[in-house]
Amino acid sequence: MTLPSKTNSLPLTTEKKAFLLSIGTANVDHGLIPATRKSTAGPSAGSEGSVFIYSGGHRIRLSLDKNSPVRIQKIDSKKADSKKTDSNNVDFNYAGSNHVGSDEIVVLYENEPIVTGKIEKVLAHCPEQAYINLSEKCIFNCKYCTVPLLQGHTKSKSETLQIIQEAFDKGKGNVSAISITSGVEESPEGELARVMQLMPELIKYGVPIGVSIYVTKDGAQHLKDAGAVEVKFNVEAASPEIFERVCPGLSYEDVFEELKNSVAIFGKGRVYSNLIVGLGESDSDITKTVEDLAKIGVIACLRPVFENKLRSGECFMERPSKERLLKLYEIQKRICEKYDLHPEKSETMCSKCGGCDLVPFSDD
Ligand code: SF4
Structure with a gap:
């Protein structure tokens, strides 16, 4: 060779x-x-x-x-x-x-x-961003996700701020965003409160802040008021039937409802939603969901399923082929064009990073 x-x-x-x-x-x-x-x-x-x-x-x-x-x-x-x-x-x-x-x-x-x-170089989780996961625990039990099985550590406020400062020190002027995500240690409201306590410290860094936590009533408005510029609430599955199977006890409607509210608050194209590819859905399920999201001004992040061995056998998981990913990429681009959405202009989180997905227009 x-x-x-x-x-x-x-x-x-x-x-x-x-x-x-x-x-x-x-x-x-x-x-x-x-x-x-x-x-x-x-x-x-x-x-x-x-x-x-x-x-x-x-x-x-x-x-x-x-x-x-x-x-x-x-x-x-x-x-x-x-x-x-x-x-x-x-x-x-x-x-x-x-x-x-x-x-x-x-x-x-x-x-x-x-x-x-x-x-x-990775600053915190990914390059160019200080992307922090606050709570490595979850009270829910989505069948493809290992967080509920691992029940890890929840970072304190001072621990989180220290990681962020270290990322900025390491990045030497090359940190473009702070992004925050979290599992659910006790309740979705508790995670919102955890983020809200951090926000006054985070805005001092003067970079865009994106937040992806579980939906709560009026959560998006609180995050906007505190200085977040983008939010992500994940629909995860491409149909309500699959969602019900893989995310028992959670509400597909609540996520869609909060996404709609969030667009009214943050603006079209400033709200994101992860959609996992490979949970047994068809390409038309993905197309329909990407378009349903786009219609309300939300950008989908098409995420290939990660077949974690700890969850094998708990639900259908099949990593999508190259051909399928390319086909869905073209479909997503057409939908973004139709609804004038621009994932390539994202300021925070996954569409900004682009490591795990094909991001329309950025990856052309
Ligand atoms: S695209 Fe992947 S690596 Fe990048 S921020 Fe999102 S989850 Fe992390």
Whole structure:
């Protein structure tokens, strides 16, 4: 096998990102990335950390898994082209930016090089953002999510502020947002109160703040009044029937209702909702839900399901194929165009990061 000698020789295209997302994992050479914390939020909680690759102006996050068919290796710098002024060299154009590390890497699939790029520095959870999960516990029991099984730690206010300050210190002027998420330790209202206590401290940083917590009555208005600029409330499933099966005890209608209220408060395109792909829904279910959300001014984040072993057998979970992800991406772009929605202009959270999903227009 001959490894590529130039960092920019194999950029991360939309197709390659879809392919890598369909796998979702990578086996990263020992010592190539700094120790990463285990994921603590959402369906992938408990997984062995992750790696962020920046290539061709795009980002992808892959979960670490030593059995993955995707391997990430360092390119031998002696062999790498040192001509850093090459106008096609997207990665070198970002070399001065401190979210991209200096290691030049190649992503291999079954020993064939498919992408070259660089590994990004993670500030708190992801690059360029201080993204904090407040409560690693949940009283609900969504069948695809490991948080309720792990029942982890809830961060105190001072702990959270310390992590945020450390992210800003590490980011050295390159922190574009603060994003907050949380499980549910005791009640959704309790999580809203936890965020509200933090907000006066967070706005002092002068960057956009996004919040994604479970819905509460009037929660969006409180968050807006406190200074949040974007919110995310997750519908999770692409039909009420699947939602009822995988999120027992929760209300699909409540989430939609709060999304509608949130658009009235934050404005069209400032409200987001995760929609998991791979819970047994059809493409037309996804299309309908993306359009139902778009009609009320909400941007969907199409998230490939993470088949966490701790939840195997509890509900249908199948990572979507590259072809399916590309098809849904095109559908989502058409819907965004029709309703004049712009995920590429997001200021916080997942559409801003783009590591886990194809983000319409950003990933073209
Ligand atoms: S897309 Fe969202 S969940 Fe994925 S790494 Fe980025 S911020 Fe985290």
